[in-house]
Amino acid sequence: MREPLDVVIIGAGPAGLAAAVYTGRARLNTLILEKGMPGGQILLTDLVENYPGFPEGVVPFQLMEDFRKHAEKFGAKIETDEAKKIQKQGDLWHVSGVKGEYPTRAVIIATGSVYRKLGLPGEAKLTGRGVSYCATCDGAFFKDKEVAVVGGGDNALTEALFLTKFCRAVKVIHRRDQFRSVKILQERIFANDKTEVLWDSVVEEISGED
Ligand SMILES: Cc1cc2nc3c(=O)[nH]c(=O)nc-3n(C[C@H](O)[C@H](O)[C@H](O)COP(=O)(O)OP(=O)(O)OC[C@H]3O[C@@H](n4cnc5c(N)ncnc54)[C@H](O)[C@@H]3O)c2cc1C
Structure with a gap:
């Protein structure tokens, strides 16, 4: 069993990566679990035009790459794994992923939301x-x-x-x-x-x- 972390963040979308900047700056030992590619669903679009500070718009891949670097700069680690279960055991939470177990003092769930699709061809x-x-x-x-x-x-x-x-x-x-x-x-x-x-x-x- 690995050493308990301070914080496990589930999801490396904009919310999870932003949270990691804060936990990292608070010097909390932070692990982000991401089941896919860090960046989240914003990567589905070509251009983000409403992010303050980018009057010409910003390519989401670049923006999320910078979010990731920003989170990592303050010590957060990102691991590719899908969280399947969270259980409380004593003072700790145990996050069970497909690949491993992550004991932690706190969990931030930043798994985003999924739009209801029509399910149509195209x-x-x-x-x-x-x-x-x-x-x-x-x-x-x-x-x-x-x-x-x-x-x-x-x-x-x-x-x-x-x-x-x-x-x-x-x-x-x-x-x-x-x-x-x-x-x-x-x-x-x-x-x-x-x-x-x-x-x-x-x-x-x-x-x-x-
Ligand atoms: C096509 C499109 C265009 C958009 N354009 C804009 C725009 O121009 N401007 C704007 O402000 N917003 C836009 N949005 C909305 C924006 O993408 C979302 O508001 C934003 O991504 C939400 O961030 P989030 O971190 O909460 O969730 P998400 O981006 O959904 O990230 C959640 C992350 O959690 C991961 N995850 C989920 N479950 C698990 C699990 N069990 N274990 C591990 N990882 C998990 C997912 O893989 C994902 O990476 C757009 C959305 C779409 C779909």
């Missing part, structure tokens, strides 16, 4: 290349373009209304003949000149080039 290939799950993150990339939002709940209509600030036209594609969202959002969608609703429509495939 969706994975075009994610970050026209398919997005976050209007506030990516809306500006679609300035003056015609876009489609799939769904009919509060989130879909909120995102659609947000996109009307940038986009030329916003089509809301909904599989039913009425929305599930709160009425006030529906009223705003119907009143907006840029929106059009396609009722009773189920998307079957997403196609396109880069």
Whole structure:
């Protein structure tokens, strides 16, 4: 059994790497477990335009490489492993990974979130290349373009209304003949000149080039 760590951070996305800068500066012996490539889901996009200090935008791979170096500069180590279980034993937590056991005094869970996918042909290939799950993150990339939002709940209509600030036209594609969202959002969608609703429509495939 290895010596107990001070902190195990699960996930080397932006949150996990940022946390490691703080734990490292606090001189806590820190290990980050990452099941994939350090950097997290921001690596799925080509350009980050909303990170302060980079008026021209920044390539996410470069940004995350700098996050990683920053965390390592203060002593954090990164290990490739997937955390499967966390158990409390006495004063310690035991993180069980696929490859090893990590006893630690504290655990920071920074595993991010996963967007619910439609599961359509073409969706994975075009994610970050026209398919997005976050209007506030990516809306500006679609300035003056015609876009489609799939769904009919509060989130879909909120995102659609947000996109009307940038986009030329916003089509809301909904599989039913009425929305599930709160009425006030529906009223705003119907009143907006840029929106059009396609009722009773189920998307079957997403196609396109880069
Ligand atoms: C296509 C796309 C474009 C985006 N564009 C922007 C943008 O321009 N600007 C912006 O601000 N935001 C953008 N975002 C959102 C941004 O990527 C997220 O807000 C951010 O990555 C969240 O960081 P996080 O560290 O919380 O989680 P994540 O980035 O999801 O990182 C979590 C990490 O934990 C790892 N992990 C999960 N479970 C385990 C486990 N059990 N064991 C070990 N490791 C584990 C994952 O592999 C992952 O690396 C975009 C997202 C996507 C998908």
